[in-house]
Amino acid sequence: MGAYAPSMTGMSAPARTWATPDIRRTLQLVLAAIWLLDGVLQLQTYFFTKAFGGQFIPAVAAGNPSFIAKPITWAGAQIDHHAVLADSLFALVQIAIGFGIAWRPTRKYALGASIVWAIGVWWLGEGLGGVLNGVADPVNGAPGAVIIYALLAVLLWPRDDATTDRGFPAAMGLGASWAKALWLVLWGELAYFAVAGSNSSGGALHDMIASMASGEPGWLAYINRGAASLIGHQGLAVSIVLAVLLGTVAVGVYLPRRVGNATLVLAIALALAFWVVGEDLGTLFTGSGTDVNSGPLLILTAVAFWRPATTRAAALAGDAQYEPMGARA
Amino acid sequence: MNMSGPSWLADIFASVMLIVAAYSAGRLVASWVWRRPIHVDVDIVHVLMGVAMAGMFVAALNPIPSGVWEVVFSAIAAWFVWRSAAYVTGRDARPHAQGHMHHVSHYPTHVVMAFAMLYMYLAPAAASGAAMSGGGGMSMGSSSGASPNYAVLPLLFLFILLAAGIWEADRAGRFRRGRKPVEPSNSLARTPELAFANVTAAASPATEATGIALAPESPAVTDGNADGKWLAPGLMAASHVAMCLAMGYMLLVML
Numbered sequence: 001m002g003a004y005a006p007s008m009t010g011m012s013a014p015a016r017t018w019a020t021p022d023i024r025r026t027l028q029l030v031l032a033a034i035w036l037l038d039g040v041l042q043l044q045t046y047f048f049t050k051a052f053g054g055q056f057i058p059a060v061a062a063g064n065p066s067f068i069a070k071p072i073t074w075a076g077a078q079i080d081h082h083a084v085l086a087d088s089l090f091a092l093v094q095i096a097i098g099f100g101i102a103w104r105p106t107r108k109y110a111l112g113a114s115i116v117w118a119i120g121v122w123w124l125g126e127g128l129g130g131v132l133n134g135v136a137d138p139v140n141g142a143p144g145a146v147i148i149y150a151l152l153a154v155l156l157w158p159r160d161d162a163t164t165d166r167g168f169p170a171a172m173g174l175g176a177s178w179a180k181a182l183w184l185v186l187w188g189e190l191a192y193f194a195v196a197g198s199n200s201s202g203g204a205l206h207d208m209i210a211s212m213a214s215g216e217p218g219w220l221a222y223i224n225r226g227a228a229s230l231i232g233h234q235g236l237a238v239s240i241v242l243a244v245l246l247g248t249v250a251v252g253v254y255l256p257r258r259v260g261n262a263t264l265v266l267a268i269a270l271a272l273a274f275w276v277v278g279e280d281l282g283t284l285f286t287g288s289g290t291d292v293n294s295g296p297l298l299i300l301t302a303v304a305f306w307r308p309a310t311t312r313a314a315a316l317a318g319d320a321q322y323e324p325m326g327a328r329a
Numbered sequence: 330m331n332m333s334g335p336s337w338l339a340d341i342f343a344s345v346m347l348i349v350a351a352y353s354a355g356r357l358v359a360s361w362v363w364r365r366p367i368h369v370d371v372d373i374v375h376v377l378m379g380v381a382m383a384g385m386f387v388a389a390l391n392p393i394p395s396g397v398w399e400v401v402f403s404a405i406a407a408w409f410v411w412r413s414a415a416y417v418t419g420r421d422a423r424p425h426a427q428g429h430m431h432h433v434s435h436y437p438t439h440v441v442m443a444f445a446m447l448y449m450y451l452a453p454a455a456a457s458g459a460a461m462s463g464g465g466g467m468s469m470g471s472s473s474g475a476s477p478n479y480a481v482l483p484l485l486f487l488f489i490l491l492a493a494g495i496w497e498a499d500r501a502g503r504f505r506r507g508r509k510p511v512e513p514s515n516s517l518a519r520t521p522e523l524a525f526a527n528v529t530a531a532a533s534p535a536t537e538a539t540g541i542a543l544a545p546e547s548p549a550v551t552d553g554n555a556d557g558k559w560l561a562p563g564l565m566a567a568s569h570v571a572m573c574l575a576m577g578y579m580l581l582v583m584l
Binding site for chain 1: 488495498502578
């Protein structure tokens with residue numbers, strides 16, 4: 001990342017510059033801000049109490065295979081015994097990841113650490129997002145918000161060969177083929193979970209959304225109750241429609257640009273609906289929300305797949321902030 | 330609804346805020362003594378917000394009634410609204426192209442900070458019938474937060490402040506040592522109390538293409554009396570980030 005820019009006086013001495021964030025770097029910064037928010041959320045009183053390790057964590061172990069559940073139970077016990085220390089550490093790690101991504105010299109380390117951390121939390125803190133115990137529901141955050149952090153870190157991984165035009169921001173990290181494959185897996189499993197497990201019953205979606213109203217502000221609870229009432233016992237039909245829409249989004253990145261971008265708009269609309277109706281904005285108003293849940297992350301992912309009308313390598317070359325000046329001219 | 334955080338955490342945040350306030354006050358003095366350019370308005374605001382927030386975290390640290398703080402932060406909000414408007418409408422005397430990125434983020438952020446402070450004083454009073462503590466100020470341990478039905482506003486403030494902290498951290502790379510000074514441009518050389526030094530976009534085609542290169546140690550910007558070196562801009566940015574984080578936490582516990 002070291003680079004040298006001749007100064008305006010013609011000196012050949014090294015001079016670092018700060019380049020305005022492009023779309024790719026901006027997405028990294030949004031991800032950093034979300035990590036920072038998560039760290040601050042972790043500082044809420046609830047997480048310093050024994051309820052976090054003693055009740056919150058063990059609850060996600062329920063229904064999982066024993067080789068998944070036992071480590072979760074163990075982790076919950078450790079957090080329970082050292083609640084203040086553990087939560088302080090969790091908060092610090094997430095805040096450090098946020099600022100680490102934002103601070104350009106450390107962004108790769110921070111993104112790498114975020115992947116490791118996210119996988120650990122996905123297992124020990126979210127019970128793999130309910131993927132194995134049949135409670136995963138895209139409306140309520142499946143497959144676990146935290147694993148999308150890891151996915152975004154991979155998709156937005158800084159690359160030095162920034163002049164390569166790969167078509168959309170997410171393709172800069174792995175290449176377009178792998179990025180599209182990951183998109184397909186992500187939204188494909190959302191489509192699957194929309195009709196799998198408990199969602200195959202008529203009243204499950206209604207019950208889940210209605211239960212979200214507890215502890216929320218009146219206006220949000222009103223939305224919950226209204227949506228639940230609207231769905232009624234037609235949950236299975238709604239789930240099937242959702243599955244079709246999610247499946248369309250999943251394959252959208254393989255379609256021509258205009259149609260593909262239209263499916264991205266659909267993806268953003270769905271993610272927004274999930275975030276408000278099924279996730280209650282990450283339950284940030286309850287005092288026990290650990291993160292923003294999957295809605296904003298899905299939106300961020302969708303933006304990373306947006307294909308501009310004219311792909312500009314320079315516009316996507318967000319990882320060359322310290323590249324030799326003149327290389328982009 | 331969670332109304333307060335752990336007291337030890339409040340003590341830590343209060344300590345940090347007092348350090349920021351003391352440091353910002355020191356900057357004002359040092360700037361005058363050493364004739365080094367600073368953002369006077371920002372440092373004054375950091376002093377006031379640091380003291381006020383310390384008093385919010387620990388009521389015993391707040392000797393000033395809430396009403397006074399409300400007036401102070403109303404004035405600060407008005408000041409930065411005016412500065413933002415002047416910048417947007419082009420009436421700001423400062424060069425626009427060179428300072429674009431700084432001013433766009435700088436003024437609105439402080440507008441939000443000022444309104445967030447106002448909110449933190451006014452909302453608990455509105456919600457609980459002016460349940461004040463200590464010297465008349467609110468504090469984490471005793472105040473009630475906003476009614477959850479009106480919690481979108483502090484949530485919005487929270488998002489903006491954390492984003493501003495991240496934005497500032499991203500830009501902090503421009504303060505790294507090892508850079509050589511850059512010649513001043515005509516448009517910047519005599520601009521008083523300007524944003525962190527800027528390298529003119531026109532000076533380099535590459536700079537035009539990639540954004541504005543910033544060089545705070547550069548003599549490019551002077552106030553005519555100073556030696557052209559901004560006073561510890563990295564530490565000022567760190568103070569700003571700390572303030573965003575602390576204010577964000579305060580808003581969160583008030584949700």
